[in-house]
Amino acid sequence: MTSDKNEDVAVTWFRKYLRVNTEQPNPDYQKCKEFLFEYGKELGLDCWYKDCVPGKPMIGMTIPGTDPSLPSLLLYSHTDVVPTFREHWTHDPYEAYKDEHGNIYARGAQDMKCVGAQYLEAIRRIHKVGKRNFLRTVHILFGPDEEIGAAEGIQQFVKTQKFKDLNIGYSLDEGLASEDDTYKVYYGERCTWWFDVRVVPTENLQALEARIQEWCKQAGPDVTYEFILQDKNTNLTPTTKDDPWWNVLSSVLEEENCKYSTEIFIGATDSRYLRARGYKAIGFSPMINTPVLLHDHNEFLNEKVFLRGVEIYTKLIERLANVPKH
Template identity: 30%
Template sequence: MAEHTTRTAPHTGAGSVRDDEAVRFTSDLIRIDTTNRGGGDCRERPAAEYVAERLAEAGIEPAVLEAAPGRSNVVARVPGSDPAAPALLVHGHLDVVPADPAQWSVHPFSGEVRDGMVWGRGAIDMKNADAVVLAVVREWARSGRRPRRDIVLAFTADEEDSAAYGADYLVREHAHLFEGCTEGVSESGGYTFHAADSGGGPLRIYPVAAAERGTAWLRLSAHGTAGHGSKVNYDNAVAALAAAVARISAHRWPVRLTPVTRAALAGIAAAVGVPADPHSPAFDPERDLDPLLDALGPAAAMLRSTVRNSANPTMLDAGYKVNVIPETASAGVDGRILPGGEAEFRATLDELTGPKVDWEFAHHTTPASAPVDAPLFGEMRAALLAHDPGAHVVPVCMSGGTDAKQFAALGIAGYGFTPLLMPPSLEYGTLFHGVDERVPVEALHFGARVMDRFLTASGGGR
């Protein structure tokens, strides 16, 4: 059900030290190059030291933890006023994906503030959110305010690769630091998605991630008989692999609507003004889903990648000379698995690869899902609507993954909630890993205000 039908503009309010620090810290963190090229090639320590210094200045004791030299994580606990209340984990990663300066309008590690924007790699994913959290907890120290529940802060390494040096390491080796945490929040939710209602009027939707698909990065391998390229060869590894890759690419996965995605469909349809009841037994996903998505217009983009499992071929490797048939050939496939979709994914890959191609997980994390009727979700909604009362807040399933899946192993229900007020001219999704990644200064101010309200209200009030 839609929360509001009015179209009032978001509340921005006056500036503050907190808001200014959110901008400055974003810029400072961007200038610290923490590019993660995969395979262990990254060094987060300078950013971790920066974060630890900002926390220590506020009287918060940080622990800097390394899984390997330079691969640093920071964990700290902000005590709440009620020791009996369950703790809340707030986590964000310090690493970023590579950026080619030649393709950018500004240097990707300049942190330049221009035209009301902070520019650089990590402006959206996700040094902005790290900066906002730092600014909020420092404001608490200045004002003497405290949250009701303990807030455990984790600034992690290696999220942009396998999390082996980051969240996975923390969960395996330092689980005691997260004692009492029942829920957690991190990236990819709470941002403005601009859509249109059924009459064509502007509509602001804030998706909050309550589930995410599991990661299934696959390595395919085929073995055949090596030989001269001019000879007949019916045991060609390259041909077998190519056929399997083509089958995987062409496969249309069946629709699978998880509880979170059904809730998302219902919420977005209500916001847009399209009659639909995806919870009804009469709703046939294979028959009714595509027409409903078409009726939702631009808002359907929040759903299209999360109604099925997926497997996209991304890498091929075979041979060393054009006239030599190689003995082996390999491929990489990026698979994503919906909550509850593991068995179907494995069985389908067995069928699509066939008898001549083997497959294995190069990296695998299980899907995650959190309840959309939890009080925490209501607190996130209330914090957003307090600063944008004309908006609509809906749960969604993420198409990709975050560190939330690692922390789920500790029984922590994870949500994507890093609030940003985005203008219609900037599409949040295209800025992720994109050229000229940038975030509006006012989006950071909005995020700091919403996050402050949410964290201090979480668990039953200020």
């Protein structure tokens, strides 16, 4: 593996991950699995995978806790990325080109290979200082097809015995970059109703659909509607200090002098399939002072922002994995 002479090992592995082409509609999931197994084993992690649909693996890495009976910490990310239009890119979107300012240009730099790599590099740092045992088991999970709804990804996986055996207590997933100095932390997300409505989960869903029905009725007897997808999950994750998980997460951000705001995600992530089953899930991508380019041309992330995210996750993972029994 080649890298710049003075490049942080975390950045080198991040760029290598970005070079794996997992672009929809034909992501190379086999190469991605091989890469993540190489990455996990380099860190001494127990790697596994499960194909819910042939050729679309859920890829996992597990760090057993000293008390495996306690609900575990799940660190989730997805492996696929959205399409690119190369004529609009300054650099090849799968070269992971780094310019003189440390900006790394690649599809997936923000959405969301950065977070998957930050989890693993945080584990590297935790292990480096000799801390190899957590109270709770930690699962690092990489899922396919999030960008197309995950019908053959986590939607299938949550129905399996393997998922149940993970014994999840708390989950972290993606958020969004922030263009100012305030991190965004997401405790819920809008319900997706395709033609294309994104409904705030605090909305009265029955009243909204009744309104749509009334509009159609007023428009005439030949006017009807149907949903391609109609998500009605309105579960929200607690963000008050009396919740032990949130107390730890917010305390770490405060100790790190991170300004943050709690918000409802504007779109939809794979966390919705966990929240729908009653699991607590938080969306958090530690990227500040960064233009939001997740599905845009010339998507990039600065290496200093990426490494700051690794720092935050290093403290966050260790503390969450050691939340006492409650």
